[in-house]
Amino acid sequence: MLDIKWIRENAAALDAALAKRDAAAVSAEIIRIDEERRERVQKLQDMQSRRNAASKEIGAAMGRKDQETADRLKAEVAELKSALQSAEEEVRALDSRLEVALSTIPNMPLDDVPEGADEDDNVEVRKVGTKPGWNHKAIEHFEIGEALGQMDFELASRIAGSRFVVLRGQLARLERALGQFMLDMHTGEHGYTEVQPPLLVRDEAVFGTGQLPKFAEDLFHTTDGRWLIPTAEVSLTNLVREEIFDHDRLPLRFTALTPCFRSEAGSAGRDTRGMLRQHQFNKVELVSITDPESSLDELERMTSCAEEVLKRLGLHYRVVVLCTGDMGFGARKTYDIEAWLPGQDTYREISSCSVCGDFQARRMNARFRRSGEKGVQFVHTLNGSGVAVGRALIAIMENYLNEDGSVSVPDALLPYMGGITRIERAD
Template sequence: MHDIRLIRETPEAFDAALTRRPGVAPVSGEILALDAARREKILAAETAQAEQNAASKQVGAAKAAGDEAEFERLRALVGAKKAEVAALKAAAAEDDAALSARLMEIPNLPFDDTPEGADEADNVEIKRWGTPRDLGFAPKEHYALPSVVPGMDFEAAAKLSGSRFVVLSGAVARVHRALAQFMVDTHVEQNGLTETWTPVLVREEMMLGTGQLPKFGEDSYQTREGWWLVPTAEVSLTNLVAGEIVEAASLPRRYVAHTQCFRSEAGSAGRDTAGMLRQHQFEKVEMVSVTRPEDSRAELDRMTGCAEGILEALGLPYRTIVLCTGDMGFGARRTHDIEVWLPGQDAYREISSVSVCGDFQARRMNARFRPEGGGKPEFVHTLNGSGLAVGRCLIAVLENGQQADGSVVLPEVLHGYLRGRTRIDAQGGLV
């Protein structure tokens, strides 16, 4: 959510930054009109309250003086002013709710160094690591590998739940679990993140706080009891500081969590229907940082490096791109996407998205910190990023490690998690 004072003080600059997002119109005029109407009613209510208080003081004097007519007039005036104050306060509250709702719908302002563009074609590559291996044969996609077919069952999942689900078993399930454990261990032991376990069912205000609601409700699932299934652990991790005033000395707070995630994939009909690239239920290792304002931009680069480091340890080629203003998410000011090489698709595909949100989420959550040495509490800055999407990482490991005989050679860093096993043979066994 945006600071109304910023819009009041610099409306032209606010609109100029906002309209760097394609298709987003200037809003300062609309916002300031709502704000002015609200403030006008508040002032009128304060004036009427003062008049009511003054008349109330005069009622007793008129009664004591025996001036019955003046007493009745003043008493009627007090009643009228009381009703007027109540009506004005109610109207101001309605305007305040309308203003807050409108502010909730406005996307975040891009950083000046976020490239402008209409869509993903205008994203800018900033790094490339590793060289895709020349397999010497026509590569298969993950779900078609002979070693994988026994352990990746889409038909059983469709029987249980419908499309865009999968049942993993045997060697494939074990490698999937090893990947998640490797990611968490690396982030905790090497990157200094705090391992965290959080619920996957959250209250509606938690989804509002991180920006999934109200605009993107169709992308998530809600239970009959009103809880929402998290589309990412960003929701639960970031909201750990919701409504809090933390000490500056406790920042940055760096969290990592391995959780199930749930997305309806609204709007993705017909995309990536084969295999497990785009699922309704998936696992992700999520990173969240809560920082002081002056530290958040550097934290974005640090978190990007943490995600890149996982892929480098696994020996998976990747590229890192900066999303342009037309491809960037609602709550982000700058986003780095990391795309891993998938031989079966002969393409780089997203495996991590790392974003800095500034104080956008913090204002929605009312998350602040107390500066060292005292002073008025300030809003924290928040960041989030995949470190990594576990299922997509499994796909990359399987496709990049595939051999001509249908087996898969597994990354060395996973061998210890697999009790010394180094590959999946062509029959699907972990050996």
């Protein structure tokens, strides 16, 4: 959420930034609501002041035995009481209108973010590693998994509907190994603290990270008013909500391996086969909480942590910086890491790392205090995939495919596989 004071002073800059994101100019409407609210607040305060003064004057009149003046003042106080109730309701309504209006404005892109309309305008930053050099035919992961007898979409559909999968045997173990490998790296080498967070959260938590109110249709809602997390970013970032931290405690770095749940609203017809776009999937999430001066360096650091996963797995990938039209709602700058998938003959996103500035912190009221200072500042938040486990499984299956249809296990995962070096067809 953006600062209303900043919007009042930088209306043109806001509208220019929103234009880069192909979003409508909103500053005039926001400022109009805010001005109306401020006028009503001033009117309310004036009435409160007059009521308090009149109440004192009643006592003075009664002390002088001036009943006529006392009665007139009592009548005035009674009228003010009724008017105050109405004015308070008006202010509450305007507060709500302003909050709703502010909560639907996307974050401001940083100046170095490339302008563009969609993913075609993203800019490649670097490529790392090489594509597999074997000569046999490349096959998509779902064909590999089904041929191995360890990936079943039809059975999952009978149980839960479309966009689910059942993994069995060695393939299920390989997926589990990936998650454990990532957690061990991020906690043991990269300084992240492992967390087991709630998978069900309240409205306030999803609002805090920006999924509500604008993206409710992308989420699963329970009958008791909770939300299934679309990413552990929601739970991990909200660990600092309504807190004030000492500056020397920053940065805070959290990681979690959790199931994630997404309705995939608006994705009809896209990636309908396989595991690329599912309602339920596992992901290792990275979240950092920093001061304003450190957040951009932290974005580079977080991206390198996610990249290291792919390097250790021996996967070819590229890093792109997202253009203004392809960035997420709460991001100021985003790097996507895209793994090479031979079966699709293309790169596909496997991690997305974003810096959000104080956008989420304002929604969560998460702040810090510098040593020796009385005032507080909003923290900066960052989030990234470190990485999507299911998509890493896809990448390994397609890149480590052998001519006989088996899949070799990357060396980095061997300690987690109990002696299994190849995923072979189940008997």
